Amino acid sequence: MKTIRLLPSGKEINAESGQTVLSALEKAGYALPNNCRAGACGECKAKVCSGEIDQGFILDMALPKSEREEGYGLMCMAKVKSDLIEIEYGTEDALPKLFPPMENLRYAVTEKTQVTPTICRVRLRSLGKVMRFWPGQYVTMGDPENDIPDRCYSIANIPNHEGEILLYITKVEDGKTSSWVHKEVKEGDMVKMNGPYGTFIGDPSAETPVLCLASGSGLAPIQSLATAAMLRGGFRKPATVLFSARTREDLLEFGHFSFLKTKFRNFDYKYTLTREENPGGLTGRIPEILPELYPDLSKHSIYIAGSTEFVESCTAKVKELGAVDEFIHTEGFTSQVQA
Ligand code: FES
Incomplete structure:
Protein backbone atom coordinates (compact mmCIF):
# COMPACT_ATOMS: atom_id res chain seq x y z
CA MET A 1 0.00 0.00 0.00
CA TYR A 89 -4.99 19.23 -4.21
CA GLY A 90 -7.56 21.87 -3.34
CA THR A 91 -7.59 24.16 -0.35
CA GLU A 92 -6.21 24.08 3.23
CA ASP A 93 -9.33 22.07 4.14
CA ALA A 94 -8.83 19.70 1.19
CA LEU A 95 -11.91 21.11 -0.50
CA PRO A 96 -11.73 21.21 -4.27
CA LYS A 97 -10.70 24.57 -5.74
CA LEU A 98 -13.58 26.41 -7.37
CA PHE A 99 -13.58 27.08 -11.10
CA PRO A 100 -13.66 30.74 -12.14
CA PRO A 101 -17.20 31.68 -13.22
CA MET A 102 -17.77 32.59 -16.87
CA GLU A 103 -20.39 34.89 -18.38
CA ASN A 104 -22.76 34.76 -21.34
CA LEU A 105 -22.20 31.10 -22.14
CA ARG A 106 -24.51 29.98 -24.92
CA TYR A 107 -26.65 26.90 -24.36
CA ALA A 108 -29.32 25.18 -26.43
CA VAL A 109 -32.47 23.97 -24.71
CA THR A 110 -32.61 20.27 -25.54
CA GLU A 111 -35.52 19.32 -23.29
CA LYS A 112 -38.24 21.12 -21.39
CA THR A 113 -40.67 18.98 -19.43
CA GLN A 114 -43.25 19.84 -16.83
CA VAL A 115 -42.29 17.42 -14.07
CA THR A 116 -44.60 18.59 -11.26
CA PRO A 117 -47.52 21.01 -11.30
CA THR A 118 -45.13 23.89 -10.51
CA ILE A 119 -41.68 22.77 -11.68
CA CYS A 120 -40.32 22.27 -15.18
CA ARG A 121 -37.12 20.44 -15.94
CA VAL A 122 -34.87 22.19 -18.42
CA ARG A 123 -31.97 20.34 -20.00
CA LEU A 124 -29.37 22.46 -21.76
CA ARG A 125 -26.38 21.63 -23.88
CA SER A 126 -23.35 23.86 -24.32
CA LEU A 127 -22.92 25.48 -27.73
CA GLY A 128 -19.40 26.63 -26.96
CA LYS A 129 -17.08 26.36 -24.03
CA VAL A 130 -18.12 23.73 -21.48
CA MET A 131 -18.78 25.13 -18.02
CA ARG A 132 -16.81 23.28 -15.37
CA PHE A 133 -18.59 23.05 -12.05
CA TRP A 134 -18.71 21.09 -8.82
CA PRO A 135 -21.82 19.23 -7.69
CA GLY A 136 -23.98 21.57 -5.59
CA GLN A 137 -23.13 24.79 -7.48
CA TYR A 138 -25.57 27.03 -9.34
CA VAL A 139 -25.83 29.15 -12.49
CA THR A 140 -27.72 32.32 -13.31
CA MET A 141 -30.00 32.48 -16.31
CA GLY A 142 -32.31 35.09 -17.81
CA ASP A 143 -32.56 37.42 -20.79
CA PRO A 144 -31.55 40.83 -19.40
CA GLU A 145 -31.57 42.42 -22.88
CA ASN A 146 -35.30 41.77 -22.98
CA ASP A 147 -35.94 42.78 -19.40
CA ILE A 148 -35.86 39.23 -18.02
CA PRO A 149 -33.49 39.43 -15.04
CA ASP A 150 -30.85 36.77 -14.39
CA ARG A 151 -31.91 34.44 -11.58
CA CYS A 152 -30.07 31.69 -9.68
CA TYR A 153 -30.80 28.04 -10.41
CA SER A 154 -28.92 25.11 -8.90
CA ILE A 155 -27.51 22.51 -11.24
CA ALA A 156 -29.17 19.13 -10.70
CA ASN A 157 -26.86 16.88 -12.70
CA ILE A 158 -23.21 16.01 -12.22
CA PRO A 159 -20.22 17.38 -14.14
CA ASN A 160 -19.96 15.83 -17.59
CA HIS A 161 -17.81 16.45 -20.62
CA GLU A 162 -20.80 16.89 -22.94
CA GLY A 163 -21.51 20.23 -21.28
CA GLU A 164 -25.02 19.27 -20.24
CA ILE A 165 -26.76 21.21 -17.48
CA LEU A 166 -30.04 20.18 -15.84
CA LEU A 167 -32.17 22.74 -14.00
CA TYR A 168 -35.51 22.65 -12.19
CA ILE A 169 -37.40 25.90 -12.50
CA THR A 170 -40.26 26.57 -10.09
CA LYS A 171 -43.04 28.78 -11.39
CA VAL A 172 -43.15 31.78 -9.07
CA GLU A 173 -46.24 34.00 -8.86
CA ASP A 174 -45.42 37.29 -10.68
CA GLY A 175 -41.87 36.07 -11.33
CA LYS A 176 -40.58 37.40 -14.63
CA THR A 177 -37.78 34.90 -15.15
CA SER A 178 -39.67 31.80 -14.09
CA SER A 179 -42.70 32.85 -16.18
CA TRP A 180 -40.42 33.39 -19.16
CA VAL A 181 -38.99 29.88 -18.77
CA HIS A 182 -42.37 28.25 -18.18
CA LYS A 183 -44.28 30.10 -20.91
CA GLU A 184 -41.82 31.21 -23.57
CA VAL A 185 -38.62 29.21 -23.58
CA LYS A 186 -38.95 26.11 -25.74
CA GLU A 187 -36.86 23.22 -26.92
CA GLY A 188 -34.41 24.35 -29.58
CA ASP A 189 -34.06 27.88 -28.18
CA MET A 190 -30.68 29.38 -27.34
CA VAL A 191 -30.25 30.88 -23.85
CA LYS A 192 -27.33 32.44 -22.03
CA MET A 193 -26.03 31.35 -18.63
CA ASN A 194 -23.38 32.55 -16.23
CA GLY A 195 -21.54 30.49 -13.65
CA PRO A 196 -20.76 28.37 -11.84
CA TYR A 197 -21.29 30.01 -8.46
CA GLY A 198 -21.69 28.93 -4.86
CA THR A 199 -19.92 26.91 -2.23
CA PHE A 200 -22.65 24.40 -1.40
CA ILE A 201 -20.33 21.58 -2.32
CA GLY A 202 -19.55 18.30 -0.64
CA ASP A 203 -16.92 18.07 2.06
CA PRO A 204 -14.75 15.10 1.14
CA SER A 205 -13.01 15.11 4.49
CA ALA A 206 -16.24 14.50 6.42
CA GLU A 207 -16.26 10.96 7.72
CA THR A 208 -19.76 11.13 9.08
CA PRO A 209 -23.18 9.89 8.09
CA VAL A 210 -24.95 12.42 5.85
CA LEU A 211 -28.52 13.68 6.03
CA CYS A 212 -29.84 15.84 3.17
CA LEU A 213 -33.09 17.76 3.58
CA ALA A 214 -34.79 19.32 0.57
CA SER A 215 -38.07 20.75 -0.59
CA GLY A 216 -39.29 21.74 -4.06
CA SER A 217 -36.57 22.59 -6.55
CA GLY A 218 -34.14 22.70 -3.61
CA LEU A 219 -33.73 19.05 -4.52
CA ALA A 220 -31.50 20.10 -7.45
CA PRO A 221 -28.20 20.67 -5.61
CA ILE A 222 -28.92 17.71 -3.32
CA GLN A 223 -29.49 15.50 -6.37
CA SER A 224 -26.18 16.62 -7.85
CA LEU A 225 -24.27 16.07 -4.60
CA ALA A 226 -25.89 12.71 -3.85
CA THR A 227 -25.49 11.40 -7.39
CA ALA A 228 -21.84 12.44 -7.54
CA ALA A 229 -21.08 11.00 -4.10
CA MET A 230 -22.70 7.64 -4.85
CA LEU A 231 -21.99 7.11 -8.55
CA ARG A 232 -18.63 8.85 -8.86
CA GLY A 233 -17.21 9.24 -5.37
CA GLY A 234 -17.86 5.79 -3.94
CA PHE A 235 -19.21 7.35 -0.73
CA ARG A 236 -19.31 4.61 1.95
CA LYS A 237 -21.02 6.20 4.99
CA PRO A 238 -24.79 6.09 5.39
CA ALA A 239 -26.42 8.89 3.38
CA THR A 240 -30.12 9.78 3.41
CA VAL A 241 -32.13 12.22 1.33
CA LEU A 242 -35.38 13.32 2.99
CA PHE A 243 -37.59 15.23 0.58
CA SER A 244 -40.62 17.30 1.52
CA ALA A 245 -43.45 17.50 -1.02
CA ARG A 246 -46.95 18.82 -0.72
CA THR A 247 -48.58 15.93 -2.57
CA ARG A 248 -47.51 12.88 -4.55
CA GLU A 249 -47.67 14.96 -7.72
CA ASP A 250 -44.86 17.12 -6.32
CA LEU A 251 -42.43 14.22 -5.91
CA LEU A 252 -39.56 15.41 -8.03
CA GLU A 253 -37.21 12.80 -9.58
CA PHE A 254 -38.73 9.96 -7.57
CA GLY A 255 -37.39 7.46 -10.11
CA HIS A 256 -33.81 8.72 -9.92
CA PHE A 257 -33.70 8.57 -6.13
CA SER A 258 -35.36 5.15 -6.11
CA PHE A 259 -32.60 3.98 -8.44
CA LEU A 260 -29.88 5.26 -6.09
CA LYS A 261 -31.63 3.64 -3.13
CA THR A 262 -31.86 0.28 -4.91
CA LYS A 263 -28.30 0.37 -6.18
CA PHE A 264 -26.46 1.49 -3.03
CA ARG A 265 -27.04 -0.17 0.31
CA ASN A 266 -25.73 2.84 2.23
CA PHE A 267 -28.10 5.26 0.48
CA ASP A 268 -31.65 5.88 1.61
CA TYR A 269 -34.38 8.09 0.18
CA LYS A 270 -37.51 9.06 2.06
CA TYR A 271 -40.23 11.57 1.37
CA THR A 272 -42.85 13.21 3.47
CA LEU A 273 -46.13 14.69 2.23
CA THR A 274 -47.37 17.89 3.84
CA ARG A 275 -50.80 18.25 2.25
CA GLU A 276 -51.91 14.72 1.53
CA GLU A 277 -52.24 11.48 3.48
CA ASN A 278 -49.37 9.05 2.96
CA PRO A 279 -50.53 5.67 4.27
CA GLY A 280 -47.58 3.73 5.68
CA GLY A 281 -45.21 6.63 4.89
CA LEU A 282 -44.26 9.96 6.40
CA THR A 283 -46.54 12.96 6.61
CA GLY A 284 -45.90 16.45 7.96
CA ARG A 285 -43.23 19.12 7.64
CA ILE A 286 -39.63 18.01 8.08
CA PRO A 287 -38.96 20.05 11.26
CA GLU A 288 -41.95 18.33 12.87
CA ILE A 289 -41.02 14.77 11.96
CA LEU A 290 -37.22 14.98 12.41
CA PRO A 291 -37.07 14.43 16.20
CA GLU A 292 -38.67 11.03 15.88
CA LEU A 293 -36.58 10.03 12.86
CA TYR A 294 -33.25 11.44 14.08
CA PRO A 295 -33.27 12.12 17.83
CA ASP A 296 -29.49 12.71 17.80
CA LEU A 297 -27.81 14.48 14.88
CA SER A 298 -24.59 15.31 16.68
CA LYS A 299 -22.51 13.04 14.45
CA HIS A 300 -24.13 13.89 11.11
CA SER A 301 -23.15 16.17 8.26
CA ILE A 302 -26.32 17.97 7.18
CA TYR A 303 -27.15 19.51 3.80
CA ILE A 304 -30.32 21.61 3.56
CA ALA A 305 -31.72 23.20 0.38
CA GLY A 306 -35.04 24.81 -0.44
CA SER A 307 -36.89 28.05 0.20
CA THR A 308 -35.48 30.45 2.77
CA GLU A 309 -38.24 29.57 5.22
CA PHE A 310 -37.61 25.83 4.75
CA VAL A 311 -33.87 26.23 5.25
CA GLU A 312 -34.30 28.38 8.37
CA SER A 313 -36.81 26.09 10.06
CA CYS A 314 -34.82 22.94 9.26
CA THR A 315 -31.56 24.53 10.40
CA ALA A 316 -33.09 25.53 13.74
CA LYS A 317 -34.45 22.00 14.23
CA VAL A 318 -31.25 20.14 13.35
CA LYS A 319 -29.37 22.36 15.80
CA GLU A 320 -31.90 21.48 18.52
CA LEU A 321 -31.17 17.84 17.72
CA GLY A 322 -27.45 18.34 18.30
CA ALA A 323 -26.10 19.03 14.78
CA VAL A 324 -22.79 20.89 14.90
CA ASP A 325 -22.62 24.27 13.08
CA GLU A 326 -19.49 23.30 11.23
CA PHE A 327 -21.28 20.32 9.65
CA ILE A 328 -24.44 22.14 8.59
CA HIS A 329 -24.42 23.26 4.94
CA THR A 330 -27.31 25.29 3.55
CA GLU A 331 -28.51 26.63 0.21
CA GLY A 332 -31.55 28.82 0.54
CA PHE A 333 -31.83 30.96 -2.55
CA THR A 334 -33.35 28.40 -4.90
CA SER A 335 -35.78 29.50 -7.53
CA GLN A 336 -38.78 29.13 -5.24
CA VAL A 337 -37.96 32.44 -3.68
CA GLN A 338 -36.73 34.10 -6.82
CA ALA A 339 -38.74 35.81 -9.49
S1 FES B 1 -6.20 13.16 -19.27
FE1 FES B 1 -6.91 12.47 -17.39
S2 FES B 1 -9.01 12.63 -17.55
FE2 FES B 1 -8.33 13.12 -19.52
Whole structure:
Protein backbone atom coordinates (compact mmCIF):
# COMPACT_ATOMS: atom_id res chain seq x y z
CA MET A 1 0.00 0.00 0.00
CA LYS A 2 1.34 3.47 -0.92
CA THR A 3 0.42 6.85 0.48
CA ILE A 4 -0.74 9.98 -1.31
CA ARG A 5 -0.47 13.18 0.76
CA LEU A 6 -2.58 16.13 -0.37
CA LEU A 7 -1.05 19.59 -0.13
CA PRO A 8 -1.63 22.05 1.42
CA SER A 9 -4.08 20.20 3.70
CA GLY A 10 -1.71 17.36 4.64
CA LYS A 11 -4.56 14.81 4.38
CA GLU A 12 -3.35 11.35 3.49
CA ILE A 13 -5.03 8.60 1.50
CA ASN A 14 -3.99 5.10 0.51
CA ALA A 15 -3.33 3.86 -3.00
CA GLU A 16 -3.37 0.19 -3.80
CA SER A 17 -0.77 -1.18 -6.14
CA GLY A 18 -1.82 -0.77 -9.74
CA GLN A 19 -4.45 1.79 -8.84
CA THR A 20 -4.36 5.18 -10.54
CA VAL A 21 -4.04 8.31 -8.40
CA LEU A 22 -7.41 9.50 -9.76
CA SER A 23 -9.22 6.37 -8.68
CA ALA A 24 -7.50 6.38 -5.25
CA LEU A 25 -8.65 10.00 -4.78
CA GLU A 26 -12.20 9.21 -5.84
CA LYS A 27 -12.36 6.14 -3.63
CA ALA A 28 -11.43 8.33 -0.67
CA GLY A 29 -14.10 10.89 -1.62
CA TYR A 30 -11.86 13.53 -3.22
CA ALA A 31 -13.21 14.73 -6.53
CA LEU A 32 -10.79 15.67 -9.28
CA PRO A 33 -11.97 17.03 -12.63
CA ASN A 34 -11.64 14.39 -15.31
CA ASN A 35 -12.96 13.70 -18.73
CA CYS A 36 -11.37 10.99 -20.86
CA ARG A 37 -9.71 8.97 -18.07
CA ALA A 38 -7.20 7.90 -20.71
CA GLY A 39 -4.43 10.53 -20.71
CA ALA A 40 -5.82 12.41 -23.68
CA CYS A 41 -7.59 15.54 -22.42
CA GLY A 42 -5.42 16.98 -19.63
CA GLU A 43 -8.41 17.62 -17.36
CA CYS A 44 -7.04 15.63 -14.40
CA LYS A 45 -3.71 17.49 -14.28
CA ALA A 46 -2.13 17.90 -10.83
CA LYS A 47 1.32 18.89 -9.62
CA VAL A 48 3.38 16.16 -8.00
CA CYS A 49 5.47 17.97 -5.38
CA SER A 50 7.50 15.00 -4.14
CA GLY A 51 7.80 11.27 -4.68
CA GLU A 52 7.68 9.28 -7.86
CA ILE A 53 4.84 8.33 -10.15
CA ASP A 54 4.65 6.01 -13.11
CA GLN A 55 2.90 8.32 -15.57
CA GLY A 56 1.92 5.62 -18.06
CA PHE A 57 1.07 6.45 -21.67
CA ILE A 58 -0.35 9.92 -22.21
CA LEU A 59 -0.64 12.25 -25.17
CA ASP A 60 1.75 15.21 -25.48
CA MET A 61 -1.12 17.53 -26.27
CA ALA A 62 -2.75 16.58 -22.94
CA LEU A 63 0.39 17.43 -20.97
CA PRO A 64 3.10 19.35 -22.79
CA LYS A 65 6.74 18.57 -22.04
CA SER A 66 7.23 21.91 -20.31
CA GLU A 67 4.53 21.06 -17.78
CA ARG A 68 5.94 17.59 -17.19
CA GLU A 69 9.25 19.24 -16.39
CA GLU A 70 7.52 21.46 -13.85
CA GLY A 71 6.28 18.32 -12.08
CA TYR A 72 2.74 18.08 -13.40
CA GLY A 73 1.18 14.72 -14.13
CA LEU A 74 -2.12 13.35 -15.39
CA MET A 75 -3.71 11.56 -12.48
CA CYS A 76 -6.05 9.35 -14.54
CA MET A 77 -3.02 7.42 -15.80
CA ALA A 78 -0.49 8.02 -13.00
CA LYS A 79 0.31 5.25 -10.53
CA VAL A 80 2.22 5.77 -7.31
CA LYS A 81 5.78 4.41 -7.51
CA SER A 82 7.49 5.55 -4.30
CA ASP A 83 6.05 4.76 -0.84
CA LEU A 84 4.76 8.33 -0.54
CA ILE A 85 3.90 11.03 -3.04
CA GLU A 86 2.74 14.55 -2.32
CA ILE A 87 0.39 16.25 -4.78
CA GLU A 88 -1.30 19.63 -4.90
CA TYR A 89 -4.99 19.23 -4.21
CA GLY A 90 -7.56 21.87 -3.34
CA THR A 91 -7.59 24.16 -0.35
CA GLU A 92 -6.21 24.08 3.23
CA ASP A 93 -9.33 22.07 4.14
CA ALA A 94 -8.83 19.70 1.19
CA LEU A 95 -11.91 21.11 -0.50
CA PRO A 96 -11.73 21.21 -4.27
CA LYS A 97 -10.70 24.57 -5.74
CA LEU A 98 -13.58 26.41 -7.37
CA PHE A 99 -13.58 27.08 -11.10
CA PRO A 100 -13.66 30.74 -12.14
CA PRO A 101 -17.20 31.68 -13.22
CA MET A 102 -17.77 32.59 -16.87
CA GLU A 103 -20.39 34.89 -18.38
CA ASN A 104 -22.76 34.76 -21.34
CA LEU A 105 -22.20 31.10 -22.14
CA ARG A 106 -24.51 29.98 -24.92
CA TYR A 107 -26.65 26.90 -24.36
CA ALA A 108 -29.32 25.18 -26.43
CA VAL A 109 -32.47 23.97 -24.71
CA THR A 110 -32.61 20.27 -25.54
CA GLU A 111 -35.52 19.32 -23.29
CA LYS A 112 -38.24 21.12 -21.39
CA THR A 113 -40.67 18.98 -19.43
CA GLN A 114 -43.25 19.84 -16.83
CA VAL A 115 -42.29 17.42 -14.07
CA THR A 116 -44.60 18.59 -11.26
CA PRO A 117 -47.52 21.01 -11.30
CA THR A 118 -45.13 23.89 -10.51
CA ILE A 119 -41.68 22.77 -11.68
CA CYS A 120 -40.32 22.27 -15.18
CA ARG A 121 -37.12 20.44 -15.94
CA VAL A 122 -34.87 22.19 -18.42
CA ARG A 123 -31.97 20.34 -20.00
CA LEU A 124 -29.37 22.46 -21.76
CA ARG A 125 -26.38 21.63 -23.88
CA SER A 126 -23.35 23.86 -24.32
CA LEU A 127 -22.92 25.48 -27.73
CA GLY A 128 -19.40 26.63 -26.96
CA LYS A 129 -17.08 26.36 -24.03
CA VAL A 130 -18.12 23.73 -21.48
CA MET A 131 -18.78 25.13 -18.02
CA ARG A 132 -16.81 23.28 -15.37
CA PHE A 133 -18.59 23.05 -12.05
CA TRP A 134 -18.71 21.09 -8.82
CA PRO A 135 -21.82 19.23 -7.69
CA GLY A 136 -23.98 21.57 -5.59
CA GLN A 137 -23.13 24.79 -7.48
CA TYR A 138 -25.57 27.03 -9.34
CA VAL A 139 -25.83 29.15 -12.49
CA THR A 140 -27.72 32.32 -13.31
CA MET A 141 -30.00 32.48 -16.31
CA GLY A 142 -32.31 35.09 -17.81
CA ASP A 143 -32.56 37.42 -20.79
CA PRO A 144 -31.55 40.83 -19.40
CA GLU A 145 -31.57 42.42 -22.88
CA ASN A 146 -35.30 41.77 -22.98
CA ASP A 147 -35.94 42.78 -19.40
CA ILE A 148 -35.86 39.23 -18.02
CA PRO A 149 -33.49 39.43 -15.04
CA ASP A 150 -30.85 36.77 -14.39
CA ARG A 151 -31.91 34.44 -11.58
CA CYS A 152 -30.07 31.69 -9.68
CA TYR A 153 -30.80 28.04 -10.41
CA SER A 154 -28.92 25.11 -8.90
CA ILE A 155 -27.51 22.51 -11.24
CA ALA A 156 -29.17 19.13 -10.70
CA ASN A 157 -26.86 16.88 -12.70
CA ILE A 158 -23.21 16.01 -12.22
CA PRO A 159 -20.22 17.38 -14.14
CA ASN A 160 -19.96 15.83 -17.59
CA HIS A 161 -17.81 16.45 -20.62
CA GLU A 162 -20.80 16.89 -22.94
CA GLY A 163 -21.51 20.23 -21.28
CA GLU A 164 -25.02 19.27 -20.24
CA ILE A 165 -26.76 21.21 -17.48
CA LEU A 166 -30.04 20.18 -15.84
CA LEU A 167 -32.17 22.74 -14.00
CA TYR A 168 -35.51 22.65 -12.19
CA ILE A 169 -37.40 25.90 -12.50
CA THR A 170 -40.26 26.57 -10.09
CA LYS A 171 -43.04 28.78 -11.39
CA VAL A 172 -43.15 31.78 -9.07
CA GLU A 173 -46.24 34.00 -8.86
CA ASP A 174 -45.42 37.29 -10.68
CA GLY A 175 -41.87 36.07 -11.33
CA LYS A 176 -40.58 37.40 -14.63
CA THR A 177 -37.78 34.90 -15.15
CA SER A 178 -39.67 31.80 -14.09
CA SER A 179 -42.70 32.85 -16.18
CA TRP A 180 -40.42 33.39 -19.16
CA VAL A 181 -38.99 29.88 -18.77
CA HIS A 182 -42.37 28.25 -18.18
CA LYS A 183 -44.28 30.10 -20.91
CA GLU A 184 -41.82 31.21 -23.57
CA VAL A 185 -38.62 29.21 -23.58
CA LYS A 186 -38.95 26.11 -25.74
CA GLU A 187 -36.86 23.22 -26.92
CA GLY A 188 -34.41 24.35 -29.58
CA ASP A 189 -34.06 27.88 -28.18
CA MET A 190 -30.68 29.38 -27.34
CA VAL A 191 -30.25 30.88 -23.85
CA LYS A 192 -27.33 32.44 -22.03
CA MET A 193 -26.03 31.35 -18.63
CA ASN A 194 -23.38 32.55 -16.23
CA GLY A 195 -21.54 30.49 -13.65
CA PRO A 196 -20.76 28.37 -11.84
CA TYR A 197 -21.29 30.01 -8.46
CA GLY A 198 -21.69 28.93 -4.86
CA THR A 199 -19.92 26.91 -2.23
CA PHE A 200 -22.65 24.40 -1.40
CA ILE A 201 -20.33 21.58 -2.32
CA GLY A 202 -19.55 18.30 -0.64
CA ASP A 203 -16.92 18.07 2.06
CA PRO A 204 -14.75 15.10 1.14
CA SER A 205 -13.01 15.11 4.49
CA ALA A 206 -16.24 14.50 6.42
CA GLU A 207 -16.26 10.96 7.72
CA THR A 208 -19.76 11.13 9.08
CA PRO A 209 -23.18 9.89 8.09
CA VAL A 210 -24.95 12.42 5.85
CA LEU A 211 -28.52 13.68 6.03
CA CYS A 212 -29.84 15.84 3.17
CA LEU A 213 -33.09 17.76 3.58
CA ALA A 214 -34.79 19.32 0.57
CA SER A 215 -38.07 20.75 -0.59
CA GLY A 216 -39.29 21.74 -4.06
CA SER A 217 -36.57 22.59 -6.55
CA GLY A 218 -34.14 22.70 -3.61
CA LEU A 219 -33.73 19.05 -4.52
CA ALA A 220 -31.50 20.10 -7.45
CA PRO A 221 -28.20 20.67 -5.61
CA ILE A 222 -28.92 17.71 -3.32
CA GLN A 223 -29.49 15.50 -6.37
CA SER A 224 -26.18 16.62 -7.85
CA LEU A 225 -24.27 16.07 -4.60
CA ALA A 226 -25.89 12.71 -3.85
CA THR A 227 -25.49 11.40 -7.39
CA ALA A 228 -21.84 12.44 -7.54
CA ALA A 229 -21.08 11.00 -4.10
CA MET A 230 -22.70 7.64 -4.85
CA LEU A 231 -21.99 7.11 -8.55
CA ARG A 232 -18.63 8.85 -8.86
CA GLY A 233 -17.21 9.24 -5.37
CA GLY A 234 -17.86 5.79 -3.94
CA PHE A 235 -19.21 7.35 -0.73
CA ARG A 236 -19.31 4.61 1.95
CA LYS A 237 -21.02 6.20 4.99
CA PRO A 238 -24.79 6.09 5.39
CA ALA A 239 -26.42 8.89 3.38
CA THR A 240 -30.12 9.78 3.41
CA VAL A 241 -32.13 12.22 1.33
CA LEU A 242 -35.38 13.32 2.99
CA PHE A 243 -37.59 15.23 0.58
CA SER A 244 -40.62 17.30 1.52
CA ALA A 245 -43.45 17.50 -1.02
CA ARG A 246 -46.95 18.82 -0.72
CA THR A 247 -48.58 15.93 -2.57
CA ARG A 248 -47.51 12.88 -4.55
CA GLU A 249 -47.67 14.96 -7.72
CA ASP A 250 -44.86 17.12 -6.32
CA LEU A 251 -42.43 14.22 -5.91
CA LEU A 252 -39.56 15.41 -8.03
CA GLU A 253 -37.21 12.80 -9.58
CA PHE A 254 -38.73 9.96 -7.57
CA GLY A 255 -37.39 7.46 -10.11
CA HIS A 256 -33.81 8.72 -9.92
CA PHE A 257 -33.70 8.57 -6.13
CA SER A 258 -35.36 5.15 -6.11
CA PHE A 259 -32.60 3.98 -8.44
CA LEU A 260 -29.88 5.26 -6.09
CA LYS A 261 -31.63 3.64 -3.13
CA THR A 262 -31.86 0.28 -4.91
CA LYS A 263 -28.30 0.37 -6.18
CA PHE A 264 -26.46 1.49 -3.03
CA ARG A 265 -27.04 -0.17 0.31
CA ASN A 266 -25.73 2.84 2.23
CA PHE A 267 -28.10 5.26 0.48
CA ASP A 268 -31.65 5.88 1.61
CA TYR A 269 -34.38 8.09 0.18
CA LYS A 270 -37.51 9.06 2.06
CA TYR A 271 -40.23 11.57 1.37
CA THR A 272 -42.85 13.21 3.47
CA LEU A 273 -46.13 14.69 2.23
CA THR A 274 -47.37 17.89 3.84
CA ARG A 275 -50.80 18.25 2.25
CA GLU A 276 -51.91 14.72 1.53
CA GLU A 277 -52.24 11.48 3.48
CA ASN A 278 -49.37 9.05 2.96
CA PRO A 279 -50.53 5.67 4.27
CA GLY A 280 -47.58 3.73 5.68
CA GLY A 281 -45.21 6.63 4.89
CA LEU A 282 -44.26 9.96 6.40
CA THR A 283 -46.54 12.96 6.61
CA GLY A 284 -45.90 16.45 7.96
CA ARG A 285 -43.23 19.12 7.64
CA ILE A 286 -39.63 18.01 8.08
CA PRO A 287 -38.96 20.05 11.26
CA GLU A 288 -41.95 18.33 12.87
CA ILE A 289 -41.02 14.77 11.96
CA LEU A 290 -37.22 14.98 12.41
CA PRO A 291 -37.07 14.43 16.20
CA GLU A 292 -38.67 11.03 15.88
CA LEU A 293 -36.58 10.03 12.86
CA TYR A 294 -33.25 11.44 14.08
CA PRO A 295 -33.27 12.12 17.83
CA ASP A 296 -29.49 12.71 17.80
CA LEU A 297 -27.81 14.48 14.88
CA SER A 298 -24.59 15.31 16.68
CA LYS A 299 -22.51 13.04 14.45
CA HIS A 300 -24.13 13.89 11.11
CA SER A 301 -23.15 16.17 8.26
CA ILE A 302 -26.32 17.97 7.18
CA TYR A 303 -27.15 19.51 3.80
CA ILE A 304 -30.32 21.61 3.56
CA ALA A 305 -31.72 23.20 0.38
CA GLY A 306 -35.04 24.81 -0.44
CA SER A 307 -36.89 28.05 0.20
CA THR A 308 -35.48 30.45 2.77
CA GLU A 309 -38.24 29.57 5.22
CA PHE A 310 -37.61 25.83 4.75
CA VAL A 311 -33.87 26.23 5.25
CA GLU A 312 -34.30 28.38 8.37
CA SER A 313 -36.81 26.09 10.06
CA CYS A 314 -34.82 22.94 9.26
CA THR A 315 -31.56 24.53 10.40
CA ALA A 316 -33.09 25.53 13.74
CA LYS A 317 -34.45 22.00 14.23
CA VAL A 318 -31.25 20.14 13.35
CA LYS A 319 -29.37 22.36 15.80
CA GLU A 320 -31.90 21.48 18.52
CA LEU A 321 -31.17 17.84 17.72
CA GLY A 322 -27.45 18.34 18.30
CA ALA A 323 -26.10 19.03 14.78
CA VAL A 324 -22.79 20.89 14.90
CA ASP A 325 -22.62 24.27 13.08
CA GLU A 326 -19.49 23.30 11.23
CA PHE A 327 -21.28 20.32 9.65
CA ILE A 328 -24.44 22.14 8.59
CA HIS A 329 -24.42 23.26 4.94
CA THR A 330 -27.31 25.29 3.55
CA GLU A 331 -28.51 26.63 0.21
CA GLY A 332 -31.55 28.82 0.54
CA PHE A 333 -31.83 30.96 -2.55
CA THR A 334 -33.35 28.40 -4.90
CA SER A 335 -35.78 29.50 -7.53
CA GLN A 336 -38.78 29.13 -5.24
CA VAL A 337 -37.96 32.44 -3.68
CA GLN A 338 -36.73 34.10 -6.82
CA ALA A 339 -38.74 35.81 -9.49
S1 FES B 1 -9.01 12.63 -17.55
FE1 FES B 1 -8.33 13.12 -19.52
S2 FES B 1 -6.20 13.16 -19.27
FE2 FES B 1 -6.91 12.47 -17.39
